Amino acid sequence: MSAILPPAERLWWKHPLDRVEGTWIAIAFAWCMVMFFMMIYWHAYGKQNLSTETYKTTPEQFSAKAQAVVDKYTVRTETADKIPVVAPPEGSDVYLVARLWAWWPILELEKGKTYKLHLTAMDYNHGFSLQPANINIQVVPGYEHVIKVTPNQSGTFSVVCNEYCGINHHQMVGRIYVK
Ligand code: CUA
16 A cells, blocks of 8 residues: 555555554553653652642732732842842742743742742743753743742752743743752
């Protein structure tokens, strides 16, 4: 049978299954099952468990909450744009706003302490990619994504937008400090 010519017999699914074809179907199916159960396994045992809760929100509601946290816990500002560096206490809600083309504010967290990170996009889809750690979260406008984070490494981390969002997408970089 050829892919160019139409099948000689119309009921092609009644042809006997070739041994090689059958073997590959079996291998692919077994691998699908492994991947499927790994999702469940990592949910319980993975160290970077990024199961997020998601709620509906609006840019107005979210920026009001983010602004309140920034007003309360800003410790200094950085760069010529005076971006606030926010150091919230352990266990508290931390807000990060994605918009064309910036992450706001800068967060300063402490190693080994747990925070609830809230993310939303003000305009279009953005992607939260934490570098150099391998963490990716889709940030969707209209939705508030809440992730429990416990930094396990100190240092300076970059937040890179990994969802194409326009002409300055490549400049959409934020920062998270872990002390
Ligand atoms: Cu935001 Cu790309």
